[in-house]
């Protein structure tokens with residue numbers, strides 16, 4: 001009998017400690033104090049012990065029953081007010097222990113550069129707009145005055161989905177979409193960042209990369225506005241004494257067109273391997289929006305003019321951080337991501 005009491009005490013204590021909710025607690029109560037409960041049964045069997053033992057065992061059993069009832073009651077109150085740490089948690093949680101250090105995620109260096117570019121242009125009054133990655137041939141080529149036989153239209157160079165739908169090969173189609181939606185309201189002053197896709201894959205080309213397109217349309221916009229804006233951009237991005245130069249070029253959707261170089265950020269114009277000894281690095285394509293492009297998008301080229309530019313984000317990031325393999329951006333190698341903790 002005496003041993004049974006001890007065993008049941010131990011059992012009761014451990015089951016009580018493991019009761020984390022009211023439902024389990026009630027089960028514990030029934031198991032020990034219910035009509036057929038273990039303590040109740042023990043009390044019933046008191047009749048079988050000798051008259052000598054009875055008073056002592058009876059007393060002990062009664063005390064155990066009372067304390068069990070009290071403990072169950074206390075545990076119940078505690079579980080009901082679950083706002084504070086339970087007794088169980090208090091015993092196991094040492095709040096004075098030092099916390100576990102956790103790693104904080106950061107922006108990918110490429111996204112960080114993209115955001116920096118967005119910031120520079122929004123500070124100059126540009127609005128950020130977006131267009132679809134899956135684009136219609138009309139917006140990607142046709143409306144941009146890119147002729148049917150232009151090499152960019154080749155199946156070899158672009159990812160076609162159907163004969164009229166493809167993954168956009170540049171962000172320039174957003175120029176058309178923006179003007180169409182806004183015409184004839186002036187001014188148009190937007191940048192369009194996003195992913196573009198080409199069938200290319202080597203050290204400096206990836207089948208998917210990022211561009212930022214710029215477009216300004218208003219009365220009296222000139223090549224001077226384009227140059228001033230891009231000079232300010234280059235200085236914000238690469239340092240306040242950076243020089244730029246415009247070289248005549250050709251794009252079907254601008255006339256005249258220019259490619260823009262910055263003074264090499266490695267050698268400052270003296271000539272090095274990175275700039276191919278020229279002292280300059282090409283960073284973007286640009287020009288005055290072609291009259292045909294303005295007209296097809298709802299603006300009258302007799303009354304308004306505009307400029308546009310487009311640049312590769314990976315290229316800018318590679319120049320800025322001296323990265324020579326474009327795939328570095330997509331490998332998600334933690335060592336590289338840690339090395340370029342930009343912000």
Ligand code: DAH
Nearest residue numbers: 170254285286287308309310
């Ligand atoms: N879309 C051209 C490309 O991907 C870049 C470009 C050149 C954009 C001239 C323009 C521009 O807006 O005016 O190569």
